[in-house]
Amino acid sequence: MAADSSKLKVGMPETLPNPEEAPEVLSDAVDQSVKVIDTELAADIMGDNPTLEEGEEVASWPMISFSHVSMWFGETKTLDNVSFTVNRGETLCILGRSGVGKSVALRILMGFLKPQVGSIRVDGEEINGLTEEGMQQIRKRVTMVFQNGALFDSLTVRENVAFPLRERGGMDEDQIQQVVDRLIGLVGADDVPDALPASLSTGRRRAVAIARALASQPEVVLYDEPTTMVDPIIARRLGGIIQRLKKQLGFTSIVVTHDMRFAERLADSVLFLHEGRAAFFGPLKAFLASPDPHIQQFLTLDAYQLPLA
Ligand SMILES: Nc1ncnc2c1ncn2[C@@H]1O[C@H](COP(=O)(O)OP(=O)(O)OP(=O)(O)O)[C@@H](O)[C@H]1O
Protein backbone atom coordinates (compact mmCIF):
# COMPACT_ATOMS: atom_id res chain seq x y z
CA MET A 1 0.00 0.00 0.00
CA ALA A 2 1.46 3.35 -0.90
CA ALA A 3 0.98 5.88 1.85
CA ASP A 4 -1.72 8.43 1.27
CA SER A 5 -1.19 11.10 3.89
CA SER A 6 -4.89 11.95 3.99
CA LYS A 7 -5.60 8.39 5.14
CA LEU A 8 -2.84 7.97 7.69
CA LYS A 9 -4.27 6.94 11.01
CA VAL A 10 -1.09 6.25 12.87
CA GLY A 11 0.95 8.61 14.92
CA MET A 12 2.79 9.40 18.06
CA PRO A 13 2.21 11.74 20.93
CA GLU A 14 3.93 15.09 20.91
CA THR A 15 5.54 14.38 24.27
CA LEU A 16 5.82 11.58 26.76
CA PRO A 17 5.60 12.09 30.51
CA ASN A 18 8.91 12.28 32.29
CA PRO A 19 9.35 8.74 33.67
CA GLU A 20 11.51 9.95 36.53
CA GLU A 21 8.61 12.05 37.76
CA ALA A 22 5.68 9.79 37.04
CA PRO A 23 6.76 6.23 36.31
CA GLU A 24 3.32 4.79 37.00
CA VAL A 25 1.64 6.80 34.27
CA LEU A 26 4.07 5.75 31.59
CA SER A 27 2.33 2.56 30.55
CA ASP A 28 -1.03 4.36 30.42
CA ALA A 29 0.49 7.05 28.26
CA VAL A 30 1.97 4.43 25.98
CA ASP A 31 -1.41 2.67 25.68
CA GLN A 32 -3.27 5.90 25.06
CA SER A 33 -0.70 7.01 22.55
CA VAL A 34 -1.78 4.15 20.30
CA LYS A 35 -5.02 6.06 19.84
CA VAL A 36 -3.37 9.38 19.16
CA ILE A 37 -3.80 10.40 15.58
CA ASP A 38 -0.96 12.52 14.28
CA THR A 39 -0.84 12.11 10.57
CA GLU A 40 1.86 14.69 10.10
CA LEU A 41 4.51 12.95 12.14
CA ALA A 42 3.75 9.57 10.63
CA ALA A 43 4.17 11.12 7.21
CA ASP A 44 7.30 12.95 8.38
CA ILE A 45 8.89 9.79 9.65
CA MET A 46 7.68 7.34 7.11
CA GLY A 47 7.69 9.45 3.98
CA ASP A 48 6.18 7.34 1.23
CA ASN A 49 6.70 4.08 3.04
CA PRO A 50 3.72 1.89 3.85
CA THR A 51 2.00 2.79 7.10
CA LEU A 52 -0.68 1.05 9.09
CA GLU A 53 -4.31 1.99 9.07
CA GLU A 54 -6.09 1.67 12.40
CA GLY A 55 -6.88 -1.97 13.04
CA GLU A 56 -5.05 -3.03 9.93
CA GLU A 57 -2.88 -6.13 10.14
CA VAL A 58 0.54 -6.04 8.58
CA ALA A 59 0.85 -8.41 5.65
CA SER A 60 3.36 -11.07 6.65
CA TRP A 61 6.30 -11.69 4.44
CA PRO A 62 9.94 -12.12 5.29
CA MET A 63 11.62 -8.75 5.62
CA ILE A 64 14.84 -10.28 6.91
CA SER A 65 16.12 -13.78 6.39
CA PHE A 66 19.30 -15.62 7.29
CA SER A 67 19.70 -18.92 5.52
CA HIS A 68 22.44 -21.37 6.60
CA VAL A 69 24.81 -18.59 7.63
CA SER A 70 28.24 -19.59 8.98
CA MET A 71 30.93 -17.16 10.02
CA TRP A 72 34.49 -17.87 11.08
CA PHE A 73 36.99 -15.56 12.74
CA GLY A 74 40.26 -17.29 11.97
CA GLU A 75 39.85 -20.87 13.10
CA THR A 76 36.85 -20.10 15.31
CA LYS A 77 33.40 -20.75 13.96
CA THR A 78 31.27 -18.08 15.59
CA LEU A 79 28.00 -18.66 13.72
CA ASP A 80 27.26 -22.21 12.67
CA ASN A 81 24.57 -22.76 10.03
CA VAL A 82 22.17 -20.17 11.46
CA SER A 83 18.78 -19.67 9.77
CA PHE A 84 15.87 -17.46 10.78
CA THR A 85 13.35 -15.05 9.31
CA VAL A 86 11.63 -11.92 10.57
CA ASN A 87 8.36 -11.00 8.94
CA ARG A 88 7.54 -7.42 8.09
CA GLY A 89 6.17 -5.62 11.15
CA GLU A 90 7.36 -8.25 13.60
CA THR A 91 9.88 -8.18 16.41
CA LEU A 92 12.52 -10.88 16.79
CA CYS A 93 14.48 -11.08 20.03
CA ILE A 94 17.92 -12.67 19.79
CA LEU A 95 18.84 -14.27 23.09
CA GLY A 96 21.80 -16.24 24.32
CA ARG A 97 24.78 -16.09 26.61
CA SER A 98 27.70 -13.74 26.15
CA GLY A 99 29.90 -14.41 23.15
CA VAL A 100 27.45 -16.61 21.20
CA GLY A 101 27.38 -14.26 18.21
CA LYS A 102 24.33 -12.04 18.79
CA SER A 103 26.09 -8.79 17.92
CA VAL A 104 27.89 -10.53 15.05
CA ALA A 105 24.49 -11.43 13.55
CA LEU A 106 23.42 -7.76 13.65
CA ARG A 107 26.73 -6.60 12.17
CA ILE A 108 26.30 -9.07 9.32
CA LEU A 109 22.88 -7.63 8.62
CA MET A 110 24.38 -4.13 8.45
CA GLY A 111 27.07 -5.41 6.08
CA PHE A 112 29.90 -4.59 8.52
CA LEU A 113 30.88 -8.27 8.59
CA LYS A 114 30.69 -10.72 5.68
CA PRO A 115 30.01 -14.36 6.51
CA GLN A 116 31.90 -16.96 4.50
CA VAL A 117 28.80 -19.10 3.92
CA GLY A 118 25.08 -18.49 3.62
CA SER A 119 22.45 -16.15 2.28
CA ILE A 120 21.10 -13.00 3.94
CA ARG A 121 18.12 -11.30 2.39
CA VAL A 122 16.53 -7.94 3.11
CA ASP A 123 13.05 -7.73 1.64
CA GLY A 124 14.03 -10.48 -0.76
CA GLU A 125 17.33 -8.90 -1.88
CA GLU A 126 20.50 -10.90 -1.32
CA ILE A 127 23.03 -8.78 0.57
CA ASN A 128 25.88 -11.24 1.08
CA GLY A 129 28.35 -10.11 -1.57
CA LEU A 130 26.84 -6.67 -2.16
CA THR A 131 29.31 -3.86 -2.84
CA GLU A 132 29.70 -1.08 -0.26
CA GLU A 133 27.57 1.11 -2.52
CA GLY A 134 24.81 -1.50 -2.57
CA MET A 135 25.07 -1.86 1.20
CA GLN A 136 24.61 1.89 1.63
CA GLN A 137 21.24 1.56 -0.08
CA ILE A 138 20.33 -1.28 2.31
CA ARG A 139 21.41 0.84 5.30
CA LYS A 140 18.79 3.41 4.31
CA ARG A 141 16.20 0.71 5.04
CA VAL A 142 17.89 -1.11 7.91
CA THR A 143 19.45 0.89 10.71
CA MET A 144 21.10 -0.03 13.97
CA VAL A 145 20.98 1.48 17.45
CA PHE A 146 24.38 0.68 18.92
CA GLN A 147 24.94 -0.20 22.56
CA ASN A 148 26.89 3.02 23.24
CA GLY A 149 24.59 5.13 21.08
CA ALA A 150 27.42 5.93 18.63
CA LEU A 151 26.43 9.59 18.57
CA PHE A 152 28.63 12.33 17.15
CA ASP A 153 30.40 13.71 20.22
CA SER A 154 30.85 17.23 18.89
CA LEU A 155 27.22 17.65 17.83
CA THR A 156 24.33 18.54 20.13
CA VAL A 157 21.33 16.25 20.58
CA ARG A 158 19.41 18.35 18.10
CA GLU A 159 22.20 18.27 15.51
CA ASN A 160 22.71 14.53 15.95
CA VAL A 161 19.05 13.86 15.19
CA ALA A 162 19.05 16.36 12.31
CA PHE A 163 22.08 14.70 10.71
CA PRO A 164 20.28 11.94 8.73
CA LEU A 165 17.62 14.43 7.63
CA ARG A 166 20.24 16.82 6.25
CA GLU A 167 22.10 13.94 4.62
CA ARG A 168 18.96 12.80 2.86
CA GLY A 169 18.16 16.29 1.64
CA GLY A 170 14.82 17.54 0.31
CA MET A 171 13.71 19.35 3.49
CA ASP A 172 14.12 22.99 4.31
CA GLU A 173 15.53 24.08 7.67
CA ASP A 174 12.09 24.70 9.21
CA GLN A 175 10.87 21.25 8.26
CA ILE A 176 14.05 19.67 9.63
CA GLN A 177 13.66 21.46 12.96
CA GLN A 178 10.00 20.42 13.18
CA VAL A 179 10.80 16.75 12.65
CA VAL A 180 13.74 16.95 15.06
CA ASP A 181 11.51 18.50 17.74
CA ARG A 182 8.99 15.72 17.36
CA LEU A 183 11.56 12.96 17.42
CA ILE A 184 13.35 14.21 20.50
CA GLY A 185 9.96 14.69 22.15
CA LEU A 186 9.03 11.13 21.23
CA VAL A 187 12.04 9.70 23.04
CA GLY A 188 11.79 12.13 25.95
CA ALA A 189 14.94 14.14 25.22
CA ASP A 190 13.17 17.43 24.55
CA ASP A 191 14.56 18.94 27.74
CA VAL A 192 18.17 18.53 26.58
CA PRO A 193 18.12 19.56 22.90
CA ASP A 194 21.35 21.53 23.12
CA ALA A 195 23.32 19.11 25.28
CA LEU A 196 26.40 17.33 24.00
CA PRO A 197 26.22 13.51 24.19
CA ALA A 198 29.06 13.30 26.74
CA SER A 199 26.93 15.19 29.27
CA LEU A 200 24.04 12.71 29.01
CA SER A 201 23.42 9.48 30.91
CA THR A 202 23.67 6.17 29.05
CA GLY A 203 19.88 5.83 28.92
CA ARG A 204 19.45 9.31 27.51
CA ARG A 205 22.16 8.72 24.90
CA ARG A 206 20.43 5.55 23.81
CA ALA A 207 17.09 7.34 23.54
CA VAL A 208 18.72 10.03 21.37
CA ALA A 209 20.31 7.28 19.27
CA ILE A 210 16.81 5.84 18.67
CA ALA A 211 15.59 9.30 17.59
CA ARG A 212 18.52 9.62 15.20
CA ALA A 213 17.88 6.13 13.81
CA LEU A 214 14.25 7.05 13.16
CA ALA A 215 15.29 10.26 11.42
CA SER A 216 16.85 8.13 8.71
CA GLN A 217 13.34 6.74 8.03
CA PRO A 218 14.23 3.07 8.19
CA GLU A 219 11.94 0.09 7.77
CA VAL A 220 13.95 -2.18 10.03
CA VAL A 221 15.59 -1.14 13.30
CA LEU A 222 18.21 -3.31 15.01
CA TYR A 223 18.85 -2.77 18.71
CA ASP A 224 21.91 -4.18 20.45
CA GLU A 225 21.20 -4.58 24.17
CA PRO A 226 18.96 -1.53 24.51
CA THR A 227 18.37 -2.07 28.22
CA THR A 228 21.85 -2.83 29.52
CA MET A 229 23.25 -0.24 31.88
CA VAL A 230 20.07 1.73 32.26
CA ASP A 231 17.70 1.76 35.23
CA PRO A 232 14.40 -0.16 35.08
CA ILE A 233 12.35 2.96 34.46
CA ILE A 234 14.43 4.03 31.49
CA ALA A 235 14.45 0.41 30.27
CA ARG A 236 10.66 0.41 30.40
CA ARG A 237 10.52 3.67 28.53
CA LEU A 238 12.84 2.38 25.80
CA GLY A 239 10.72 -0.78 25.59
CA GLY A 240 7.61 1.39 25.26
CA ILE A 241 9.19 3.30 22.39
CA ILE A 242 10.19 0.11 20.56
CA GLN A 243 6.72 -1.36 21.07
CA ARG A 244 4.99 1.77 19.85
CA LEU A 245 7.12 1.93 16.73
CA LYS A 246 5.96 -1.54 15.93
CA LYS A 247 2.28 -1.07 16.76
CA GLN A 248 1.82 2.32 15.20
CA LEU A 249 4.17 2.37 12.28
CA GLY A 250 4.66 -1.30 11.56
CA PHE A 251 8.43 -1.23 12.02
CA THR A 252 10.29 -4.51 11.81
CA SER A 253 12.71 -4.89 14.72
CA ILE A 254 15.45 -7.17 15.89
CA VAL A 255 16.33 -6.75 19.54
CA VAL A 256 19.40 -8.39 21.06
CA THR A 257 18.90 -8.63 24.79
CA HIS A 258 19.79 -10.56 27.92
CA ASP A 259 16.70 -9.21 29.58
CA MET A 260 14.05 -11.93 29.54
CA ARG A 261 11.29 -9.68 30.89
CA PHE A 262 11.98 -7.24 28.09
CA ALA A 263 11.94 -10.05 25.53
CA GLU A 264 8.65 -11.42 26.87
CA ARG A 265 7.06 -8.04 26.40
CA LEU A 266 8.36 -7.36 22.92
CA ALA A 267 9.07 -10.57 21.04
CA ASP A 268 6.87 -12.16 18.42
CA SER A 269 9.59 -14.70 17.85
CA VAL A 270 12.84 -15.70 19.47
CA LEU A 271 16.21 -16.82 18.15
CA PHE A 272 18.24 -18.51 20.89
CA LEU A 273 21.88 -18.89 19.99
CA HIS A 274 23.98 -21.48 21.76
CA GLU A 275 27.58 -22.19 20.84
CA GLY A 276 27.02 -20.37 17.55
CA ARG A 277 24.03 -22.48 16.53
CA ALA A 278 20.36 -21.56 16.40
CA ALA A 279 19.31 -23.81 19.28
CA PHE A 280 15.79 -22.41 18.98
CA PHE A 281 13.94 -20.30 16.47
CA GLY A 282 10.18 -19.89 16.76
CA PRO A 283 7.32 -18.12 18.54
CA LEU A 284 7.86 -16.69 22.01
CA LYS A 285 5.33 -19.07 23.61
CA ALA A 286 7.09 -22.14 22.29
CA PHE A 287 10.41 -20.77 23.50
CA LEU A 288 9.10 -20.27 27.03
CA ALA A 289 7.74 -23.84 27.03
CA SER A 290 10.86 -25.41 25.53
CA PRO A 291 12.28 -28.35 27.47
CA ASP A 292 15.80 -27.70 26.07
CA PRO A 293 18.09 -27.67 29.15
CA HIS A 294 20.14 -24.71 27.86
CA ILE A 295 16.98 -22.68 27.34
CA GLN A 296 15.61 -23.73 30.71
CA GLN A 297 18.86 -22.71 32.34
CA PHE A 298 18.76 -19.36 30.54
CA LEU A 299 15.15 -18.79 31.61
CA THR A 300 15.41 -19.87 35.21
CA LEU A 301 18.93 -19.15 36.39
CA ASP A 302 18.93 -16.45 39.01
CA ALA A 303 22.16 -14.50 38.61
CA TYR A 304 21.76 -13.11 42.12
CA GLN A 305 21.45 -16.42 43.89
CA LEU A 306 24.92 -16.54 45.37
CA PRO A 307 26.59 -19.67 46.73
CA LEU A 308 26.38 -19.92 50.53
CA ALA A 309 29.62 -18.87 52.17
N1 LIG B 1 35.67 -8.48 14.39
C1 LIG B 1 35.92 -9.59 15.08
N2 LIG B 1 37.11 -10.23 14.98
C2 LIG B 1 37.36 -11.36 15.67
N3 LIG B 1 36.47 -11.95 16.49
C3 LIG B 1 35.28 -11.36 16.65
C4 LIG B 1 34.94 -10.15 15.95
N4 LIG B 1 33.67 -9.79 16.31
C5 LIG B 1 33.26 -10.73 17.18
N5 LIG B 1 34.21 -11.66 17.39
C6 LIG B 1 34.08 -12.82 18.26
O1 LIG B 1 32.85 -13.48 17.98
C7 LIG B 1 32.27 -13.98 19.17
C8 LIG B 1 30.85 -13.50 19.30
O2 LIG B 1 30.87 -12.11 19.58
P1 LIG B 1 29.57 -11.25 19.79
O3 LIG B 1 30.04 -9.87 20.04
O4 LIG B 1 28.63 -11.47 18.66
O5 LIG B 1 28.94 -11.89 21.10
P2 LIG B 1 27.56 -11.52 21.79
O6 LIG B 1 26.68 -12.73 21.72
O7 LIG B 1 27.03 -10.27 21.24
O8 LIG B 1 28.03 -11.34 23.32
P3 LIG B 1 27.57 -10.25 24.43
O9 LIG B 1 26.27 -10.77 24.99
O10 LIG B 1 28.66 -10.32 25.46
O11 LIG B 1 27.47 -8.92 23.76
C9 LIG B 1 33.18 -13.54 20.32
O12 LIG B 1 33.99 -14.61 20.68
C10 LIG B 1 33.97 -12.41 19.72
O13 LIG B 1 35.25 -12.34 20.31
Ligand SMILES: [Mg+2]
Ligand atom coordinates in the same frame (compact mmCIF):
# COMPACT_ATOMS: atom_id res chain seq x y z
MG1 LIG C 1 26.90 -8.30 21.93
